[in-house]
Amino acid sequence: MGRPEAQSEAHGAGRTSPGAGSLAHRVPDLGALELLLAVARLGSLGAAAREVGITQPAASSRIRSMERQLGVALVDRSPRGSRLTDTGVLVTDWARRVVEAAEAFDAGAQALRDRRDSRLRVAASMTIAEYLLPGWLLALRAGRPDTAVSLLAGNSAAVAERLLSDEADLGFVEGLTVPAGLDSVVVAHDHLVVVTAPGHPWARRRRPLPAAELAATPLVLREKGSGTRQVLDAALGGLARPLIELSSTTAVKASAVGGAGPAVLSELAVGEELATRRLVSVPVDGVRLRRDLRAVWRTGHRPAGPARELLGLTRKSPKGR
Template sequence: MSNAEERAGQGTTGSLAHRVPDLGALELLLAVARLGSLGGAARELGITQPAASSRIRSMERQLGVALVDRSPRGSRLTDAGALVTDWARRIVEAAEAFDAGAQALRVRRDSRLRVAASMTIAEYLLPGWLLALRAQRPDTAVSLHAGNSTVVAERLLSDEADLGFVEGLSVPAGLDSAVIAHDRLIVVTAPGHPWARRRGALQASELAATPLILREKGSGTRQVLDAALGGLARPLIELSSTTAVKAAAVSGAGPAVLSELAVGEELAMRRLVRVPVEGAALARDLRAVWPTGHRPTGPARDLLSLTRG
């Protein structure tokens, strides 16, 4: 291979980014062509004239041709510079189209937020967070699907939700998470239940052996309680929402185990009574979750930030 052929081959190897000037340099060249002045082009683009001169020289070295003739009367393109300017115009126009398309994608992403949350978070925490989000993003339409932790994971993994919230002991497979709050499960009964009048704390073994009003399998509350007690008796009643469990307990149907977040009003009004328990760790973390490797962006990122506030 001759030296000329070797030099020609070197000109087409390596990354395209190293052989083609960046957009800023091309925009500068177009401004010089339009204004006939390097200083005017520099002012239009908000850079100093020495910086503009340096950028043009760098582009000339990169391309191996002179692009601009400079004189006291101004700057004019060389023949090669005029040809490169035509190419540069097409590249910049394509970049503008690319930017417009990317902006349209961001607008479409930011126009909606799909949230999936387990019941306690959906009923007692999310309303406040969503009101705060609305103040920040009034044009974002939010949809909320409430279900147990298993359902939340399924919706995230099937791309039916952008951000999820769960209450279980562990993070479902395929999801990343961040702890956003802490919660405690407490035993409650109606005031007329025998446990409401007992003097000492309830033992974990007695709680485990007692039929309770419970959430369905797959709920974070059920998972935490089952793990804390090492197993549960057959449920007295099995219900699919925190509100339903609470209503059943208030009616006197039997004892229930609920989030401390869910029963503040009922305890204050004495519609429910808290029953102390010994020998069971009933604290739990509340988590935001999203598909592994896909950190929340746009409205989902903003909502996640609000939960930590």
């Protein structure tokens, strides 16, 4: 015959301790606790149901479910109304503290959202920053006039650095690839065009320029790391030859207008100059100069608040199709 202690241990081996399992399965949810508090305050299950916005049968069912979950009776029901049991009074005191803590939690979360929504930091490569973002930000301001927006313009590599160092909430790039550590979505499409001043011999060509001649000619170019340069280098097999390297679209365009040499720029950037004949577009044969414009953000940090709204606006824009 075994020891009593051993028999007791064996008898209790299959039992589950009162504290076992997830707290969420052992503690009523906030809706049930708020209903219990309403019953205590109003003395009527029907009035409590109306206050929390449910039917009386649903309220009765929720109270019964809470009683089964806790294993104690909470409410005495009678034709004269509903009255808390002595145990119900004690549970109600605990419920009040839980609800107050939840209200404090909710207020803190709202404060965090308000702080997030009060500002938006955008980093964008030069073409997008100059020719697309102003319209998107104007539309965002119409819906969020109190959100302060800061714009950091640079090349695509600089945009990635800003995002990865948490100096920007949302970025826009023009390159062929998405830098490591970032997620992306295409928001617009763009074409690069070869342009030159009207006095350049290419401006009088009757046939498209061969790709080999473009690759062999020194050009006014954006710096390495820019989306425009990435697309051109890829199209020419890395053979683009710089006559001058400049760090902004405006500077490249001004140099081309001034006759420094041919340049390759976004069609978004040269529309006015082509219309007024300050620049001439030169067709090129055998190269693909189309690119996707992308919104980017840190992997695992999907845009929220103003950043999410701005992202939505880019998808609605006619230029984003």
